[in-house]
Amino acid sequence: HISWIEESEGIREWKRKLKTRLKKCDLFLLVLSPYSMNSPRVLFELGAALGLQKPVVPVLAHPEIPTRIPRRMTTSKPIKMEEFEEPVRFSRILDRLEAMAA
Numbered sequence: 001h002i003s004w005i006e007e008s009e010g011i012r013e014w015k016r017k018l019k020t021r022l023k024k025c026d027l028f029l030l031v032l033s034p035y036s037m038n039s040p041r042v043l044f045e046l047g048a049a050l051g052l053q054k055p056v057v058p059v060l061a062h063p064e065i066p067t068r069i070p071r072r073m074t075t076s077k078p079i080k081m082e083e084f085e086e087p088v089r090f091s092r093i094l095d096r097l098e099a100m101a102a
Contacts, residue, residue: 022048026101027055032078033062055100076100 028049058078
């Protein structure tokens with residue numbers, strides 16, 4: 001017995017748009033939460049970004065997310081979401097992201 005899920009037109013369109021948009025971006029922000037860590041779609045997006053050799057910057061959106069992320073999943077040290085709330089740190093984050101994108 002062989003079973004498979006046929007890709008719907010909507011899924012194919014989503015994959016096409018994802019690839020097009022990833023090609024245009026300079027880097028990929030990977031927002032990590034308990035939900036995203038278990039989302040097949042997020043993992044697919046991460047794989048697509050890595051496949052296109054985009055720099056991956058993890059953003060820790062939840063305190064329970066481990067700060068040590070497998071090196072193969074990312075090209076930058078993680079940023080904690082609360083760092084975006086502090087103007088000085090936010091400015092440093094932007095500088096770092098701009099440097100990575102250059």
